[in-house]
Amino acid sequence: MALYLSIFTQILITIVAVSGVYVLTGLTGMFSLGQAAFMAVGSYASGILVVKLGVPFPLACVLAVIIAVAIGYVVGFPTVRLRRDYISLVTLGFGEAITALLNRATKLTGGASGFIGIPKKTTFLMALLSAIAAIALVSWFKTSKYGRQCIAVRSDELAAKAMGINVPKVKMTAFLFSVAVTAFSGCLYAFYITYVDPTIFGWKKSADWVIMVFFGGVNSLTGSVAGAFILSGLPELLRSLDQYRSIIYAILVLLIINFKPSGIFGEWELTFGNLKKLGSRRSRKALKEGKN
Amino acid sequence: MKGGHTVSLQIVVNGLATGSVYALIATGFSLIFNVLKFSNFSHGALMTLSAFAGYFIAAQRGLGLIPTVLVAMVTGALVALAGEFIAFRRITLHNTSPVYFFVSSITLGTMFEGIVTVKVGANFYNYPQFFQNATIKLGNVVISTSDLLMFCCSAVALLVLAYIIQKTRVGRGLRSVSFDRDTASLMGIDVTRTIQFTFLVSGALAGLAGVFLGINYTLYPTLGSLVVKGFIASVIGGLGSLSGAIIGAVLLGLIETLSISMVGSGYTPVITFLLMLVFLLVRPSGIAGSNIQEKA
Amino acid sequence: MKKALALLVAAALGLSMTACGGAASSSGAASSSGAASSAGGASSAASSQAAGEGGEILIGCLQDVTGATSSLGQMVQAGAQWAVDEINANGGIGGKTIKMNTYDTKGDVTEAVNAFTKAVTVDKVSIIVGPPVANIALAIKETSEQYDVPVMGLALDSNAQLKTDGTPYKNMFSFQPNADQQGAIMAKYAIKNNFKTFGAIYNESNAYSTSLLTPFVETVEGAGGTLPKELQVAYNANDTDFKTLLAPIVNAKVDAIFVPNYTKDLVNITTAARAIGYEGALVCGLDACPPFNTMLGGSCDGVYYINNIDDTQTVLQEMIKAVKDKTGIDATNKFFLGYDIVQVAAQVLNETGTEDPEAIRTAIENVTDFEGFTGNITIDPKTHMTTGMEMVMFTYEGTTPKLLEKFAA
Numbered sequence: 002m003a004l005y006l007s008i009f010t011q012i013l014i015t016i017v018a019v020s021g022v023y024v025l026t027g028l029t030g031m032f033s034l035g036q037a038a039f040m041a042v043g044s045y046a047s048g049i050l051v052v053k054l055g056v057p058f059p060l061a062c063v064l065a066v067i068i069a070v071a072i073g074y075v076v077g078f079p080t081v082r083l084r085r086d087y088i089s090l091v092t093l094g095f096g097e098a099i100t101a102l103l104n105r106a107t108k109l110t111g112g113a114s115g116f117i118g119i120p121k122k123t124t125f126l127m128a129l130l131s132a133i134a135a136i137a138l139v140s141w142f143k144t145s146k147y148g149r150q151c152i153a154v155r156s157d158e159l160a161a162k163a164m165g166i167n168v169p170k171v172k173m174t175a176f177l178f179s180v181a182v183t184a185f186s187g188c189l190y191a192f193y194i195t196y197v198d199p200t201i202f203g204w205k206k207s208a209d210w211v212i213m214v215f216f217g218g219v220n221s222l223t224g225s226v227a228g229a230f231i232l233s234g235l236p237e238l239l240r241s242l243d244q245y246r247s248i249i250y251a252i253l254v255l256l257i258i259n260f261k262p263s264g265i266f267g268e269w270e271l272t273f274g275n276l277k278k279l280g281s282r283r284s285r286k287a288l289k290e291g292k293n
Numbered sequence: 294m295k296g297g298h299t300v301s302l303q304i305v306v307n308g309l310a311t312g313s314v315y316a317l318i319a320t321g322f323s324l325i326f327n328v329l330k331f332s333n334f335s336h337g338a339l340m341t342l343s344a345f346a347g348y349f350i351a352a353q354r355g356l357g358l359i360p361t362v363l364v365a366m367v368t369g370a371l372v373a374l375a376g377e378f379i380a381f382r383r384i385t386l387h388n389t390s391p392v393y394f395f396v397s398s399i400t401l402g403t404m405f406e407g408i409v410t411v412k413v414g415a416n417f418y419n420y421p422q423f424f425q426n427a428t429i430k431l432g433n434v435v436i437s438t439s440d441l442l443m444f445c446c447s448a449v450a451l452l453v454l455a456y457i458i459q460k461t462r463v464g465r466g467l468r469s470v471s472f473d474r475d476t477a478s479l480m481g482i483d484v485t486r487t488i489q490f491t492f493l494v495s496g497a498l499a500g501l502a503g504v505f506l507g508i509n510y511t512l513y514p515t516l517g518s519l520v521v522k523g524f525i526a527s528v529i530g531g532l533g534s535l536s537g538a539i540i541g542a543v544l545l546g547l548i549e550t551l552s553i554s555m556v557g558s559g560y561t562p563v564i565t566f567l568l569m570l571v572f573l574l575v576r577p578s579g580i581a582g583s584n585i586q587e588k589a
Numbered sequence: 590m591k592k593a594l595a596l597l598v599a600a601a602l603g604l605s606m607t608a609c610g611g612a613a614s615s616s617g618a619a620s621s622s623g624a625a626s627s628a629g630g631a632s633s634a635a636s637s638q639a640a641g642e643g644g645e646i647l648i649g650c651l652q653d654v655t656g657a658t659s660s661l662g663q664m665v666q667a668g669a670q671w672a673v674d675e676i677n678a679n680g681g682i683g684g685k686t687i688k689m690n691t692y693d694t695k696g697d698v699t700e701a702v703n704a705f706t707k708a709v710t711v712d713k714v715s716i717i718v719g720p721p722v723a724n725i726a727l728a729i730k731e732t733s734e735q736y737d738v739p740v741m742g743l744a745l746d747s748n749a750q751l752k753t754d755g756t757p758y759k760n761m762f763s764f765q766p767n768a769d770q771q772g773a774i775m776a777k778y779a780i781k782n783n784f785k786t787f788g789a790i791y792n793e794s795n796a797y798s799t800s801l802l803t804p805f806v807e808t809v810e811g812a813g814g815t816l817p818k819e820l821q822v823a824y825n826a827n828d829t830d831f832k833t834l835l836a837p838i839v840n841a842k843v844d845a846i847f848v849p850n851y852t853k854d855l856v857n858i859t860t861a862a863r864a865i866g867y868e869g870a871l872v873c874g875l876d877a878c879p880p881f882n883t884m885l886g887g888s889c890d891g892v893y894y895i896n897n898i899d900d901t902q903t904v905l906q907e908m909i910k911a912v913k914d915k916t917g918i919d920a921t922n923k924f925f926l927g928y929d930i931v932q933v934a935a936q937v938l939n940e941t942g943t944e945d946p947e948a949i950r951t952a953i954e955n956v957t958d959f960e961g962f963t964g965n966i967t968i969d970p971k972t973h974m975t976t977g978m979e980m981v982m983f984t985y986e987g988t989t990p991k992l993l994e995k996f997a998a
Contacts, residue, residue, distance in 0.1 A: 003735075004706045011699060032395065079570050087573060089332065089395070090528045094566040097521065101562040101825055104793045114796040115698075115724055117748055121731060194698060195731045198724050199794065200657075201698055204521075208334070208399045215396045237703060243693060244411050244654050251404035258397050259383045303865075307833045314829070410655050415663035415918050417852050422886035428864045435832070435865055510829055511853040511884060515657050519827055546830075553833045558824040559793055 006125050012233045013128035014189045015213075017135045019229035020222070021182030022210045024139055027219050028148060029175040030155035031085060032211060034204040035076070035092030038099040039180045041202035042069040043187025045103065045110055048119045048197065053109075058122045062188040069184030073177050081172035093204045103199040115198030116191075123193035131189055135182055140222055140270075142178060151175050216257055218264025223271040228264065303434050304554050305547065310440035312546025316539045317447045317505060318523030319530070320454070321498035323538035326527070328471045328491045329385070331394035335376060336499055337520030338405035343369035343496070344503030345409055348418055348512055358423040362446075365500035373496025374489060376401050385488060402517075410514045418512040420504075443505045450501060451539065454494065458535070463490055471533075525565055529572050645688050646681075646943055648673075648934060649714035650927075651704055651729075651740070653722060656696030661721050665743070666691055667918050668927030669718045676935050683939060689931075694720065698728030705729045709738045715943045716741060716934045719762075721923055723749050723796050726761065733760040737946035739953050741930045743923075745771065746800050750973045757973040762953055764930050764966060765897055766978050768797075770998035771874070772804030772849075775895050778982045778996060779845055779872050780812040782893075787872075788820035788838030789847040792854060795826070801849035801874060816847070831861035838867075845870040845893075852876040856884050859892060880919050882988040889985035893993075896981045897922040897963040901992050905962060922963070929961035 018040060025031050046065035050056040056064065076095050080088055103110050110116050142148045150171045153161040162168050191197050209232070217228025235253070239246045257265065269275060318340070325333040347365030380397040424438040458464040469477040470487045478484045506516055522545065527533075530541025545565065552564045650669050652662035670689060677686045690712060692704035701720075708714045719726060719742020726742050726749035733740055739760050744750065745768040750761045766774070779787070787809055792798040806816050820838050828834065838846055839862065848858055848871050855877050862871065870891045873881075877894035898905060905925075912920045933956055941948040954970040969976040982993040 003710045004703070007706045007732075008703055011703070030392070032392070079574050083573055083577060086326075086330070086332065086532055087528060087577075090524050090532075091566075091569055091573065093521065094525055094528075094562070094569050097562040097827075098566040100794070101559060104825070105559045105823075107799070112796075113792075113794050113799045114746055114748070115727055117727055118753055190699075194702060194728060196698060196728045198698065198727075198796070200696070200724070212396050212399060215393070219392075236700070237707075240693070240704070240707065243691060244659075245407070246693065247655055247695075248404055248407035248411070251400045251407060254400045255380055255397060255404070258393060258400065259380065262384065262387065262389045262393055303836070304833055307830055311830045407655065410659050413660070415660050415667055415924075417660060417880050417884055417919075419856065419884035419886065427860070427887070437864060509857075511856050513853050514659060519829070521827060550830050550833045553828075553830060554836065558822065558828050558834055561828070562825060 008234065008237055010123070010125045010128045010193060012230055013125075013132040014123075014186050014193060015210075015233045016132045016226055016229045017128075017186035017189060018183050019210050019213050019225055020132075020135045020139045021179040021186070022207075023179075023214055023222055023225040024142060024151070024175050024182070025179040026211055026214050027222070027225055028143060028151040028155065029172060031081075031172065031176070032089035033092040033176075033179075034089050034207045034211075035094075035096035035099070036179070036183050036210060037202040037204070037206035038092075038096040039069050039073060039183045040187035040190065040206075041099055041103065041197070041199065042072055043184030044191035044197045044202075045116060045187075046184075047188040048116050048191045049109060051120065051192075052116075052118050058120075058192065062185065065188050066181050066184045069187075070177050070181050073180035074173075077173050077176040077180075081169050081176055092207075096202070096204050096207065100199045100203065110199075113199065115196055117196055119191050119195045119197070121192065121195050123189045128189055128193070131185070135185070136222065136226060139182070143222060147171065147174055212254060215264055216254060218266035218268070220263065220268045221266045221270050223269065224264045224266030227266060231265075304550055306434050306436055308547035308550035309543065310437065310444070310546070311550055312543035313440070313444045313447055314502070314505065314509065314519075315522045315526045315546050316451075316542035317443070317498065317502040318520055319526040319538040319542045320447075320451060320535055321495040321502060322520065322523045323527045323530075323533060323535050324454075324491060324495045324498070327533040327535065328467060328488060329381070329391065329394060330533070331391045331398065332524065332532075333495070334395065334399040334520075335380070335402035335405060336398075336495070336523070337517030338402040338409070339369055339373060339376070339496060339499040339517070340503035340506060340520065341409050341514060341517040342372060342405045342503075343500035344507040344512055344516060345413065345418075347500070347504050348420060348507065349412075352420050355421075361420070361423075362501060362504050365504045366497040367500070369496040369498070369500025369503065370493045371496070372405075373492040373499065376405075376496075377489060377492040381488075381492075382485075385485070406514060406517070413512075413514050420508050420512065423508065437509075439505065439508045443509075446501065446505070450498065451535075454498075454535070457494075463487070467491060525569060528569055531578050644685060646685050646938060647712060647714045648687060648689050648931070649708035649712065649717040649738075650689050650691045651694060651701065651708065651717050651725070652691060652720055653696040653725065654691060654693040656694070658696050658722050661923055662694075662696075664918070664921060664923035665718065665721055665927035667912075667916065668920065668924035669931045671912060671924070672928045672931035672935070676931070682935055683942070687931075687935070689718075690714065694725050696722065696725070698724060701725045701728045702732050705732060705740075709733075709736045714738060715938065715946075715949065718927060718930050718934070719743060721926065723800065726750075726763075730758045730761050734758060736760065737950070739946075739950050741934060741953065743926055743930075745797060747972070747974065757971065759950065762968065762973045764933070764968075764975060765926055765963065766980055766998060767974050768800035769804040770978075771895060771980065772801045773808045773998045774980050774982070774996045775801075775847070775849075775872055775874070775893075776805045776808030776812070776814075777998075778893070778895075778994065779847075779870075780809065780814055782870075784844040784870060784872075785814050786841070786843045787814060787816040787845050787847055788822070788841060788843045789816060790822045790824065790831075790834060790838065790850075790858060791848075792850050793823035793825055795851065797851070797874070798849050802847075805847055805849070829857070831858050832865050835862050835865060835867065839865055843869060845872050847872050848877075849874040850876065852881055852884065855881060859885055859889070860887075863887075875922055878921055878983070879990060880921070882985055882990070885988075888987050890987065891984075893982060893984045896983055898925045899981045899992060899995075901990060908962075925962040929959075929963045929966065932961060933959055933966060 043065045046068045047061040050061035213228040213232045214225045218224025322336045343365040346368035347361040351361040351364040380401040384393045429436050466482045466487045526542035526545045527538040530537030552561050652666045654662050673687045673689045694701040717740045719740040721743040723744040723746035726744035741762050744763050747767045791802050809816050873894040878896045882889050909920045937952040941952050956968045959966040964978045979995045979997045983990050
């Protein structure tokens with residue numbers, strides 16, 4: 002039970018982060034390999050505020066998200082104006098820089114030995130509520146004016162520009178929104194594990210999140226969330242494989258990406274309408290089979 | 294800075310040496326970008342895999358440098374080919390968006406790294422000493438034999454590559470596929486073959502780079518993480534441009550070395566990041582300014 | 590059809606790659622672990638029952654079997670497994686055999702918490718052989734408070750064992766001298782050797798490296814030596830240009846350079862230092878022990894290092910040879926640290942049985958004068974770390990290790 006609770010809490014925290022990545026990658030078509038660095042900013046900022054300055058936890062979360070968004074603005078301003086394939090590599094450089102700074106600022110962050118002494122505040126319920134809130138917020142964003150503009154930019158930037166969409170502004174909005182969500186997941190993470198070190202926020206982590214989005218379905222929030230759920234749970238299921246684990250994991254992901262490139266869910270979203278449709282299709286099918 | 298003239302010359306030499314390692318990494322990476330328009334994140338793990346193959350098949354048995362390099366290059370080429378078939382073929386055929394390459398390549402890299410970790414286990418490995426004299430002295434400047442040899446090897450490999458791309462039939466095919474895959478296919482170019490060829494060459498370059506990385510920095514399962522430097526170099530140089538990648542790599546090597554000797558190593562990643570941003574803002578298509586149009 | 594074919598080929602290729610990796614390692618690197626893990630996988634569910642039936646005692650091995658520090662983790666695992674096999678061959682503990690499950694942390698703190706929770710709540714292991722990497726121990730220490738399973742680890746960082754109020758985490762133990770002690774031992778030795786001026790080069794992104802620096806600097810300066818701030822050169826994980834990094838230290842003409850890093854960095858740094866003409870001493874950490882000498886591929890004169898074991902003893906040499914013959918592993922100090930932990934655990938479980946976790950913990954707290962390969966182990970119940978444990982200073986003559994002196998902090 003404790004194990005499931007622990008695993009599920011971590012999965013929920015990952016889902017918060019991945020719903021941020023969905024806004025960036027799924028909706029807007031930008032790749033960030035520095036997304037985990039924003040999680041680091043969230044983790045360290047909230048941790049330092051609470052442990053060193055005695056700020057209450059909820060306020061620390063808010064401040065940490067604001068700090069992350071501010072940094073995101075500085076990084077995003079030049080980045081969103083770049084060609085898309087550059088974004089992933091520039092954000093990768095940003096991630097490396099953040100890691101280096103965290104290692105440098107030993108007095109504040111504990112350096113490579115990590116930041117210790119964070120109190121345990123995140124509970125399963127809090128993670129669950131946060132995940133629901135994040136998903137609700139993102140799905141609102143998706144259907145809002147901004148979300149539709151994002152999709153337009155993703156599909157054809159030139160056409161979007163011609164339609165009068167301010168492309169850098171839309172990209173920036175999506176970028177900052179995703180930074181905020183990811184930074185918040187960092188707060189949850191730090192106050193769940195109670196310890197953070199700079200190594201866990203490398204570009205591989207950001208890449209893992211992008212993979213989760215694609216695995217579930219890059220065009221579907223439901224899919225992205227499901228992808229996060231499955232892929233962060235999978236390593237636990239495969240634990241008995243020991244050192245072969247990462248190999249088998251990679252093979253499974255490769256199979257899905259190659260044979261179902263639209264991801265498990267494709268464009269399908271979990272809504273009441275779609276559920277009804279699914280239900281009626283099923284009953285129609287059953288009816289047909291009944292007739293035959 | 295302290296010793297004046299000779300020390301700074303030494304720093305330039307060190308920077309060039311570092312730069313030529315990065316150049317070797319960046320070219321293999323850039324080649325794939327040139328043709329398929331995606332960042333091949335499995336390149337690093339492929340370097341590690343072939344470096345270890347070179348060790349286990351050749352170096353461990355007492356064979357010299359040349360057999361080791363050949364084994365690593367052949368392994369790299371074959372594994373890259375297999376990787377293309379497993380991870381990228383279907384994506385190319387279905388004309389799915391290039392972003393899938395990105396995801397596939399990261400996963401493929403994870404798989405390669407996993408295989409290496411299993412094989413390597415708890416032991417440490419290093420190539421045997423291939424050179425009688427580890428360093429050469431020119432006046433006050435010290436140059437490692439391996440650096441010098443690597444510089445020559447990469448120069449030769451890159452010249453051969455340039456010749457193939459510019460002058461041969463395959464090379465023309467490669468360029469046309471790079472420019473527009475569909476049209477090339479209509480003009481009777483076998484796109485799949487061309488892509489396979491690209492992976493073959495890129496894999497061989499990964500093997501070459503892997504062996505030299507191994508000679509310089511010993512063999513370990515995460516050796517390939519140095520590929521990040523190759524990424525940054527190719528961004529500075531202009532993604533997809535081979536000459537740009539080389540210039541970017543040498544520049545990055547020099548800048549890193551200079552920043553180490555002036556402000557210390559701790560801030561080097563920050564400096565490279567800022568530099569990358571400045572470069573992209575001033576010259577968004579990189580130094581070489583390649584002809585890739587964005588089409589999502 | 591084509592789809593199915595491609596799928597088949599992909600699967601076959603993947604499997605054959607893993608299979609040949611496995612085949613290779615069963616004759617080579619990780620035979621004991623491979624066997625243990627496949628058995629562990631199959632019976633991890635059944636094992637908790639088995640333990641209850643009285644036939645088996647289950648212990649856990651929480652290690653970085655994959656990831657950046659996999660070679661360290663696999664080495665500890667191999668040593669622990671060797672001890673388990675030896676104990677079982679001698680009749681086990683009170684008629685029961687020991688079974689060891691390995692839990693991979695990937696070197697990732699999140700994974701580590703899950704792996705730990707699985708070991709203690711699902712598999713219900715009696716004791717955990719902990720990791721040599723302090724970050725992992727730091728990550729699980731809070732979680733471990735909720736349970737009653739001792740983690741017999743190797744963390745150098747005393748924060749992994751001690752709370753901020755100075756009392757120990759009840760389950761966290763370390764079985765080698767901590768960073769303060771090891772740093773001090775190296776510094777004392779260097780000062781005694783008449784080295785006065787020092788430089789240091791350390792990996793800023795590595796906890797082992799950074800945690801040794803401060804105690805070394807403090808001890809050196811306390812004893813009248815100098816190690817000024819500007820000669821403490823930091824570098825990052827992907828830095829490779831050690832010639833430029835070392836230049837200011839070498840130009841300052843120091844007596845010795847302190848190099849508390851992992852093996853591959855030590856090789857690179859030593860090579861670079863010699864290449865730019867540095868002829869002074871290099872005072873290294875644990876990882877300059879063999880196979881450093883064979884990896885460097887040249888004379889290791891002037892390299893001093895600290896070790897947990899005295900591998901010039903014939904007993905150890907015979908054992909190293911036996912390990913090499915059977916598993917292909919070149920056993921280093923991490924192997925013997927893992928080995929000793931399991932031996933201590935066996936002694937403790939022999940005294941107390943597996944029923945009463947409180948008794949097991951108290952017994953570990955009171956381990957006194959256990960003669961292991963890594964020295965005389967006495968645990969201080971107040972800190973859960975070793976006290977007065979000796980370490981051995983070595984140097985090389987050519988490529989042969991030469992014992993200098995045994996030292997306690």
